[in-house]
Amino acid sequence: xxxxxxxxxxxxxxxxxxxxxxxxxxxxxxxxxxxxxxxxxxxxxxxxxxxxxxxxxxxxxxxxxxxxxxxxxxxxxxxxxxxxxxxxxxxxxx
Numbered sequence: 001x002x003x004x005x006x007x008x009x010x011x012x013x014x015x016x017x018x019x020x021x022x023x024x025x026x027x028x029x030x031x032x033x034x035x036x037x038x039x040x041x042x043x044x045x046x047x048x049x050x051x052x053x054x055x056x057x058x059x060x061x062x063x064x065x066x067x068x069x070x071x072x073x074x075x076x077x078x079x080x081x082x083x084x085x086x087x088x089x090x091x092x093x094x
Contacts, residue, residue, distance in 0.1 A: 005060040013067045014054075017047055020074045020090040024083040032082055039077035046070035 021043060028036035050066035053059045077083045078091035088094045 005064045007060075010054060010060055010063055010067075013064065013071075014050070016090065017050075017067050017071045017074070020071060021047060023085055023087060023090060024074055024077065027084045029082050029084055036077065036082040039073050039082050043070045043073035043077070046073065 021040075024040060024043075028040070046066045047070040050063045050070060053063040053066055057063075074083070074090075075092050078085050078093050083091075085091050086093055
């Protein structure tokens, strides 16, 4: 079923979002550094929230939601050029 958040699905989303965070962390547009740092900080905080919801609260729904927010911040930053990335598997950049 596609309407259930499983442990495997969460692991997949954690992995993809972590990979995107790692890729974006040193690819900031230096001419817009404050904005890039802000977007990255928000994505990182949501990722840590997701870890908390899963590990401490055992709440798959909130963990999944936080991961989607984290990746949304990364995607938005990539889309407007704050992160100089060109991986269309991890970001909506093309």
